[in-house]
Amino acid sequence: MSNKGMIIRECEHLNSARRVLEGRIDCDMFFRSICGDLLITGMEAGNKEMVLSLVRACMEKRDVSTIVLTSHQELAALIQQDQNRRKSGAVRVSWPAEKNYHPFYGMSAQQMLRFVCMTAEEMGYSSMAGQVMIYAAAVLNIVSTEYPVSLPAVVKLLEEDDDFISELALQQGLSNVIADNIRANHEAGIVFRRLLERLEEIFENIYVTGSDTKYNLQSGCKEKLDGMVIYASSGSQRIFNAYLKEEIFQTLKDVPKIRILLDEMEFADENDELMRYIMQLKRQGRIELIVISQNVKESMKGNADLDFANVVLFQHGTPAATEEISKALFGTYQYHKPMPNAVKPPALLFTFQRAVNWQIQSEERLRVRSEDLSARPGIFGRQSDYLAVKTTANNNIYFIHTADFLKNTGYGLTVV
Structure with a gap:
């Protein structure tokens, strides 16, 4: 064998460490087959039918409750329609067309007071925060003697004036101090009512004022619902996400594990409470996390932990x-290629002929480059774009036709 042939074969052997192959699978079978955390990123991550297929596969497993937090009303509508059509499984959707959520139900008075304080800061009432907290604590004490603490329960009581509320406290056998705190802080009471109005606005996409559904993530998991979908977009994303963090914390007191699906979830900033808490739970193995975003680094404010067991990478913008993102997900490898090296052969006679000696040259390359996912020329024109997937099955990366993946071809994952 020539020197060139030997070098080419050696390069092919060394490049096999890249472990990239071509495969074929549709999204339905892929979502039913995988287990563990999943990241889907790229332009086609916005395909609602694909996300619906994923949500359906998660809920059909019936191993743990699935919580879907989405910023897309279209997805919430598709899930609701799918549930109505299939009439199987127990799924609850909270979105503007069905406002069935019960904020703060099952939480403690201290937890609710924290959000009163956050809302006061947001609205510029920091100077009155001390008086407002005294008044709010007294009201929550009164509510808790008869009902579980919740936003609608507190709002209902505050429809009455302070004299009625303080008298009610005495009738319930509470301390005179509580009644005095109500009567002596009339101005704080006015501010507290404004803060609750603001809290209701924060939940207005999933909650109707005064509703007493007793449904939230905690109660849904206790009832062992297959899925709970929340349209998680709010006028104050920071407070709303902090609330969801508390809800998930409370929920995990009652169940050992849940599945959380974030569909283009909006985070307030890089210090968002919900984002940091969910990533912590993922590392602890207390949740199965699925993240869907057209650009995961942008949506997660650059703090994304991209260590996912299963990955689907579409082309980005x-x-x-x-x-x-490919580098963060799949890393790099040493690419080897043959390079000619022309030298003058040793000879006694003068000659213009030069021998060509082939040698190996190496460079660092991404395991998946942007050009790998681009449409490729073929006999009948340019072929389909590709996506890259990696699963827990092995360390290989598979290139799959995007059209095949999204059109439910029914093929299993096979090496071609």
Whole structure:
């Protein structure tokens, strides 16, 4: 064998460490087959039918309750329609068309007071926070003697004036101090009512004022619902996400594990409470996390932990964005290629002929480059774009036709 042939074969052997193959599978079978955390990122992550297929696969497992937090009303509508059509499983959807959520139900008075304080800061009432908290604590004491603490229960009581509320406290056998705190803080009471109005606005996409459904994530998991879907977009995303963090914390007191699906979830900033808490739970193995985003680094404010057992990488808006995320997900490898090296052969006679000696040259490359996912030329024109997937089954990465993956072809994952 020539020197060139030997070098080419050696390069092929060394490049096999890349472990990239072509495969074929549709999204329905893929979502039913995998287990563990999943990340889907790229432009096609916005395909609602694909996300519906994923949600359906999660709920059909019936191993743990699935909580879907989405910023897309279209997805909430599709899940609701799918549930009505299939009439199987127990799924609850909370969105503007069905406002069935019960904020703060099952939480403690101290937890609710924290959000009163956060809302006061947001609305510029920090100077009155001390008086407002005294008044609010007294009201929550009164509510808790008869009902579980919740937003609608507190709002209902505050429809009455302070004299009625303080008299009620005495009738319930509470301390005179509580009644005095109500009567002596009339101005704080006015501010507290404004803060509760603001809290109701924060939940207005999933909650109707005064509703007493007794349904939230905690109660849904206790009832062993297959899925709970929340349209998680709010006028104050910071407070809303902090509330969801508390809800998940309370929920995990009653159940050992849940599945959380974040569909283009909006986070307030890089210090968002919900984002940091969910990533902590993922590392602890207390949740199975599924993240869907057209650009995961952008949506997670650059703090994304991209260590996911299963990955689907579509093309992003630019090659640079695709390769930045590809490097974080799949890493790099040493690419080897044959290079000619022309030298003058040793000879006694003068000659113009030069021998060509082939040698191996190496460079660092991404395991998945942007050009790998681009449409490729074929006999009948340019072929379909590709996506890259990686699963827990092995360390291989598979290139799959995007059209095949999204059109439910029914193929199993096979190496071609």
